Amino acid sequence: xxxxxxxxxxxxxxxxxxxxxxxxxxxxxxxxxxxxxxxxxxxxxxxxxxxxxxxxxxxxxxxxxxxxxxxxxxxxxxxxxxxxxxxxxxxxxxxxxxxxxxxxxxxxxxxxxxxxxxxxxxxxxxxxxxxxxxxxxxxxxxxxxxxxxxxxxxxxxxxxxxxxxxxxxxxxxxxxxxxxxxxxxxxxx
Amino acid sequence: xxxxxxxxxxxxxxxxxxxxxxxxxxxxxxxxxxxxxxxxxxxxxxxxxxxxxxxxxxxxxxxxxxxxxxxxxxxxxxxxxxxxxxxxxxxxxxxxxxxxxxxxxxxxxxxxxxxxxxxxxxxxxxxxxxxxxxxxxxxxxxxxxxxxxxxxxxxxxxxxxxxxxxxxxxxxxxxxxxxxxxxxxxxxxxxxxxxxxxxxxxxxxxxxxxxxxxxxxxxxxx
Numbered sequence: 588x589x590x591x592x593x594x595x596x597x598x599x600x601x602x603x604x605x606x607x608x609x610x611x612x613x614x615x616x617x618x619x620x621x622x623x624x625x626x627x628x629x630x631x632x633x634x635x636x637x638x639x640x641x642x643x644x645x646x647x648x649x650x651x652x653x654x655x656x657x658x659x660x661x662x663x664x665x666x667x668x669x670x671x672x673x674x675x676x677x678x679x680x681x682x683x684x685x686x687x688x689x690x691x692x693x694x695x696x697x698x699x700x701x702x703x704x705x706x707x708x709x710x711x712x713x714x715x716x717x718x719x720x721x722x723x724x725x726x727x728x729x730x731x732x733x734x735x736x737x738x739x740x741x742x743x744x745x746x747x748x749x750x751x752x753x754x755x756x757x758x759x760x761x762x763x764x765x766x767x768x769x770x771x772x773x774x775x776x
Numbered sequence: 777x778x779x780x781x782x783x784x785x786x787x788x789x790x791x792x793x794x795x796x797x798x799x800x801x802x803x804x805x806x807x808x809x810x811x812x813x814x815x816x817x818x819x820x821x822x823x824x825x826x827x828x829x830x831x832x833x834x835x836x837x838x839x840x841x842x843x844x845x846x847x848x849x850x851x852x853x854x855x856x857x858x859x860x861x862x863x864x865x866x867x868x869x870x871x872x873x874x875x876x877x878x879x880x881x882x883x884x885x886x887x888x889x890x891x892x893x894x895x896x897x898x899x900x901x902x903x904x905x906x907x908x909x910x911x912x913x914x915x916x917x918x919x920x921x922x923x924x925x926x927x928x929x930x931x932x933x934x935x936x937x938x939x940x941x942x943x944x945x946x947x948x949x950x951x952x953x954x955x956x957x958x959x960x961x962x963x964x965x966x967x968x969x970x971x972x973x974x975x976x977x978x979x980x981x982x983x984x985x986x987x988x989x990x991x992x993x994x995x996x997x998x
Contacts, residue, residue, distance in 0.1 A: 631817060641984065702882055730896060734889045
């Protein structure tokens with residue numbers, strides 16, 4: 588079983604939660620790949636829909652973004668780890684996620700009463716979002732949690748969860764929050 | 777008074793983001809405003825371009841952010857511009873910010889999280905939040921100038937005219953404008969029908985109509 592951690596940090600600010608995720612996933616029997624997105628050459632999505640109608644399932648831009656897409660699609664567990672930026676994801680994580688449209692088919696279908704795209708790959712997958720905030724911020728926490736929930740409607744994982752960790756709190760609390768999030772999503776030991 | 781439109785679509789002037797934002801800019805020009813249009817993907821391609829774009833935005837009276845919703849939030853280029861602008865502000869100036877989001881799903885509520893992110897950006901950067909407009913079924917406009925998009929653009933035009941009137945007076949986007957944009961321009965069933973047909977047609981043009989459901993990243997797996 589494979590798990591990929593997409594680390595959208597720009598420095599070392601996510602060391603503690605990333606370590607907690609790696610150890611928890613290994614303990615649960617996963618082969619873990621950690622991707623430091625800031626070190627990769629990932630172009631912004633061109634918005635061309637080539638991954639639907641030219642080279643179905645593959646981005647027309649063959650850079651590191653294509654490799655990240657491969658790791659995403661072939662992993663049972665995807666952990667999105669990011670500093671929370673205005674309630675959302677960092678630039679580094681977002682440019683990788685923007686290239687994930689190839690994981691969906693272009694057609695429309697209803698999911699929980701809403702229109703979404705069917706998944707291209709039918710294998711079971713679990714999705715976890717971990718956001719780092721400097722301190723508690725109710726509005727940003729709410730938006731981040733809602734963003735991961737909306738992502739779960741689009742990626743349609745078997746299980747998902749979102750958790751927030753805070754830079755001004757004890758590192759042990761971050762580790763606990765990450766472990767709890769993995770368990771809640773259904774992938775913890 | 778000066779307004780700047782920041783277009784967050786990589787498709788530039790072929791995008792619905794530009795169509796909507798450009799129409800709003802024209803409405804403001806008609807009310808005596810100076811209005812500049814910047815395509816973020818092009819303008820922020822190098823450090824000098826990024827710095828110039830951020831300076832222009834910081835010096836404007838009104839910033840209009842118009843973008844397609846990607847993966848439930850603002851596209852990466854918009855995140856980068858917001859991060860840079862938030863880092864630049866703090867000189868006491870408080871430009872106003874209005875956001876316009878469009879998405880490929882027929883329902884506009886898919887834009888809600890992206891627009892909440894814009895609202896928090898305004899909060900954190902010290903900008904005056906003037907509200908947001910949300911359009912579902914954006915590809916129905918398909919980058920055509922809104923003025924030439926006939927009935928499909930009628931509600932969007934009405935919305936942007938109302939918004940321009942309020943913004944030009946320093947007021948927030950009125951509820952009537954929000955509702956008009958939310959109406960969209962194409963019935964949901966028709967949009968879905970034509971959407972599904974359109975993807976097959978486009979794939980056919982590229983000779984891959986029978987490969988639309990390929991799974992190249994998981995060869996040998998489900």
